[in-house]
Amino acid sequence: MARAGAGLTARAGAGLTGRARVGWSLAALVPLAFLGVFFAWPVLAIVGLGLDEGGVLPALADPATWDLVAFTLGQAAAATALALLAGMPVAFLLARCRVPGAAVVRAAVMVPFVLPTVVVGLAFRALWPDGGVLPIVLANAFFNVAVVARTVGGLWARVDRRAEDAARALGASRLRAFTSVVLPALAPAVGSAASVVFLFCATSFGVVLVLGGARHRTLETEIYLRTVELFDLSGAAALSLLQFAAVLAALLLGAVARRRRESGLRLRVEPPRRPSGGEWAVVAAAWAVVLALLTPVVGLLIRSVSAVDGWSLAGYRALAGTGERGTLAVSGLDAAVNSVRVATDATLLALAVGVLSAVVLVGLRRTGSWFAEALDTALMLPLGVSAVTVGFGYLITVDALRTSPVLVPLAQALVVTPLVVRIVLPVLRAVDTRLRQAAAALGASPWRVWREVDFPLAARSLLAAAGFGFVVALGEFGATSFLARPDAPTLPVVIARLMSRPGELNSQMAYAACALLMVVTAVAVLLVERLRVPSGGEF
DSSP states (O other): OHHHHHHHHHHHHHHHHHHHHHHHHHHTHHHHHHHIIIIIHHHHHHHHHHHSTTSHHHHHHOHHHHHHHHHHHHHHHHHHHHHHHHHHHHHHHHHHBOOTTHHHHHHHHHHHHHSOHHHHHHHHHHHOTTOOHHHHHHHHHHTTHHHHHHHHHHHHTTSOHHHHHHHHHTTOOHHHHIIIIIHHHHHHHHHHHHHHHHHHHHTOOHHHHHHHTTTSOOHHHHHHHHHHTSOOHHHHHHHHHHHHHHHHHHHHHHHHHHHHHHHHTTSOOOOOBOOOTTHHHHHHHHHHHHHHHHHHHHHHHHHHTEETTEEOOHHHHHTTSOOTTSOSSSOHHHHHHHHHHHHHHHHHHHHHHHHHHHHHHHHHHHTTOTHHHHHHHHHHHHHHSOHHHHHHHHHTTOGGGTTOTTHHHHHHHHHHHHHHHHHHHHHHHHSOHHHHHHHHHTTOOHHHHIIIIIHHHHHHHHHHHHHHHHHHHHHOOHHHHHHOOTTSOOHHHHHHHHHTSOOHHHHHHHHHHHHHHHHHHHHHHHHHHHHOOTTSOOO
16 A cells, blocks of 8 residues: 555656646747747848858858958967966956955956947057957957856866865975866866857957958958948858857857856855965966956046047037037937937846746756756857847848837847846756745745745846846947947947047047946946855856
């Protein structure tokens, strides 16, 4: 009888698990439909156009295409190596050191990451007016130091110190203990960070557009040039297909590294302690990196109040107008208001899709469904695929929405949604399942369980995701440059237009607009850092 009762209980539990799995799988159709319509369809349209006659084969046979590929991959590899070199000391400071100003370091390295790429490009252009390969590499490394610091630091804080201390006790130098004990443990995080940084650098748009000009072009800027100026849609699609293949390879490598890294999160959390001996040299290197990151920012602020005849606020005052000789269709202030409105809409949409996706992923993983991993990977695809490619795909697919004001928020929401998932998902995973079970046993519905248990525990991470998503949407430039209507541009689009037109006043307005965007970004990052949950995701 006892065995029969146990069998019935097991079958009942399996039946409940099966129904839960079906329910969560049905709920997953909502984010999948969003991805299918607004991401997969445009990207597949690019692939189809690239495969048409006159597309891929001529592009592959053209030596200029492989020059573009070589420069794209070369500058991305150089920037990735530099970002790793600069980010490792910062990761050590954030993960292992209890020193004054650590919160300042954390915020300082995040500001460049969420700055619009066109702002980063102009910040380095203030230091290198003629542009070139070196400033492109430095600028791409500049806004990716945070990826290395956060990703590697997140695992470094959980690497058991006892193995390192044992190596030191056996006579190993500090460097040898690091290379033989700590670095192998950090390898999954380093690999994951490197793949993400390489991905961002290979698809960097605003930086290369501002600093490279006509001399140095990547696949990303060439796609833009062929679409907007040359109207070579087939050639642009062929280049998009090549870029998509490279992006997909980087995403697969990153997914492998991320799965290895997630196993490291189960290691014991090591509290930070005061540095000693040679560790102070690493702390000094981290502060040197922070000062280096602030140099372009300070240069941009100085340039925004500079004129030919001395200090001037003319650029800020001119934002109330349309630039020299009517360069803009609307005033700079109107563009700023439109940016805030569009970013707000995009953030709300991304929160709705991202939070639902995180809840579904937690539910699917509790039921042991294989579908959880597939959905998680699919949700990350928009973060890796070029925004220019997505914007280009919209142009050839959603004709009915081409003049609609909802198109830009949709494109921006695609970029923000993966970030929302990465911030919220670890917090929801950390909620004790027994709390949910107790609430359900007391008769609470699934919605009430979420409202009474999950939401209060995840509220801070939701606010952080909203703030982080807002500043990312505010500065999105790749897809928005394709889709924004002339009478409703965003501020990054206005900045690019001002810099492409002659006139000192236009240049001053562009730098003033960049300074305003940078200040808003810095304030938002500081607020996010106040709300951030210590284990709440990579970003």
